[in-house]
Amino acid sequence: MGVKQSIVSIFISHYGCGHACIFCNQRKITGVVEIPKANALKVEIDQQLETIKSDIIEIAFFGGSFTGIPVKQQIEYLEIARDYKVRGKCHRIRLSTRPDYISPEIVERLMQYQVDLVELGCQSFSNAVLAASKRGHDKNAIYTAIDILKRYDIDFGIQLMAGLPGDTKTIFMRSVEAAIGLKPHTVRLYPALVIKDTEMEALYLNGLYQPINLETAIDWCASALRKFRRQGINVIRIGLQNTDLIELGADVVAGPFHPAFGALVYSKIFRDAIVKVLTESSNLIVWVHPSQMSYVNGQGKCNLPFYRDVFNTYKIQILQDKNIPKDHLKIDTGCEIRWTYVMDE
Secondary structure (H helix, E strand, O other): OOOOEEEEEEEEEOOOOOOOOOOOOOHHHHHOOOOOOOOEEEEHHHHHOOOOOOOOOEEEOOOOOOHHOOOHHHHHHHHHHHHHHHOOOOEEEEEOOOHHHOOHHHHHHHHHOOOOOOEEEEEEHHHHHOOEEEOOOOHHHHHHHHHHHHOOEEEEEEEEEEEOOOOHHHHHHHHHHHHHHHHEEEEEEEEEEEEEHHHHHHHOOOOOOOOHHEEEEEHHHHHHHHHHHHOOEEEEOOOOOOOOHHHHHHHEOOOOOOOHHHHHHHHHHHHHHHHHHOOOOOEEEEHHHHHHHHHHHOOOHHHHHHHHHOOOEEEEEEEEEOOOOEEEEEEOOOEEEEEOOOOOO
């Protein structure tokens, strides 16, 4: 049995960020308009803890630029989180912020309150894309922030967004390579979505921005995921979570939104791995770990007709085997047994 980890999520929405990036409306994304007061924060943490039975529990402040909120309020929140950690009620503390909201003084404060990991909303390592998105900083701010975090020995995560204005797959993959070079502890991958009440919505409605489609977003993120995983970097999320607010036709005006976007990315990766060994008139038996059976079949079993469309005649059996390592396939081609690591190019 592996170590089970759970997160107590606290959303502070757009509070703390003095910038208005063209893609951002955090209140729509998180569904949070007001940030929690100290007493309400304790109630929220206790309520979530009641439903959690895990080996490692992490309190995480999401949704805004935590280190940009007033210092007094930062300390108030961090004191609460540290108290849960000291009492053994949680084991780790994480928060998210902007790269240009990191300094030695800020990081010393985070260390004082036992913060374990800082996620940086980098979005891109392209200065042109950052400028077009009105991020308010260039890529050097990312390198500076990570250098400071490394100096103080605080773990860090990187968030990347695919398909922002001016982005291409080549540019996005350069951002992926740049992120890999920094050796983050975690990565999140998001496709850029056009959200209501953002500047990007106005650009879209006026024909000045066209988001990438779902198929393209899946392709870009699948390529990124393979690269990160081959380097042993943990990609902890792909795509926004589905909520009542984040739905196509509700608050997502346009863009590659799908409630199971991450599953679609994994389905493509597993499908590509099988197609590599498929040949005309192949008879295959594929074994996969039970937890990843759906990736081989594809979302809604979409991979099965794909195999048939690409290859005219074949027989393929897909079987579960708990002894197969995750992200691996054992494939009997009829002539030989092949072991395939699906994250290989």
